[in-house]
Amino acid sequence: MTEKVRSKIDIHLPESTSADDDWAQFRQVERVAMALTQSYKYSLGKVSRFFMELENGRFLATRCDGCAKVFAPPRPLCPSCLAVADWVELSGQGVVKTYSVLHFSPGSNDDVRALQTPYVLAYVLLDGADTLFPHLLKAPPDQVHSGLRVRVAYSDEPVHHPIHLMYFVPVVERQRQ
Numbered sequence: 001m002t003e004k005v006r007s008k009i010d011i012h013l014p015e016s017t018s019a020d021d022d023w024a025q026f027r028q029v030e031r032v033a034m035a036l037t038q039s040y041k042y043s044l045g046k047v048s049r050f051f052m053e054l055e056n057g058r059f060l061a062t063r064c065d066g067c068a069k070v071f072a073p074p075r076p077l078c079p080s081c082l083a084v085a086d087w088v089e090l091s092g093q094g095v096v097k098t099y100s101v102l103h104f105s106p107g108s109n110d111d112v113r114a115l116q117t118p119y120v121l122a123y124v125l126l127d128g129a130d131t132l133f134p135h136l137l138k139a140p141p142d143q144v145h146s147g148l149r150v151r152v153a154y155s156d157e158p159v160h161h162p163i164h165l166m167y168f169v170p171v172v173e174r175q176r177q
């Protein structure tokens with residue numbers, strides 16, 4: 001039998017009710033499955049400038065004055081020296097150290113849901129940085145390998161999260177004429 005309410009899970013019946021139970025006719029409980037979506041605001045905090053500069057096509061990292069380590073993604077504080085880092089601009093070029101090909105999308109937000117599978121998540125060591133930057137690499141999976149030169153590309157399309165203002169693409173070597 002097809003239920004008219006598609007989200008119905010079950011109807012819970014009480015085991016027994018006594019004659020003097022004033023609530024007897026309220027103890028039959030229908031349960032339905034409902035999806036809950038929620039939008040909320042959260043702060044990008046101390047690394048906000050990184051995201052704001054992506055709108056201007058600039059790729060920022062942070063550098064520790066004490067040990068000269070460069071963090072990309074940026075960290076406001078050096079974990080070794082506990083010193084507050086400074087902002088530095090990088091060229092946005094780098095090299096793939098390792099990568100994954102995703103055949104299933106986590107669908108964590110509308111930017112991710114819009115991606116066609118399979119797509120590539122690469123760990124990129126940016127020129128001048130000491131840490132790996134994990135992010136989307138727009139390239140055919142069979143053309144991606146460790147050691148591939150890549151660069152940051154900036155999206156002109158509206159996005160939901162500012163991290164999607166950027167992605168990596170392979171560096172195309174200029175053909176000799």
Ligand SMILES: [Zn+2]
Nearest residue numbers: 064067078081
């Ligand atoms: Zn340091």
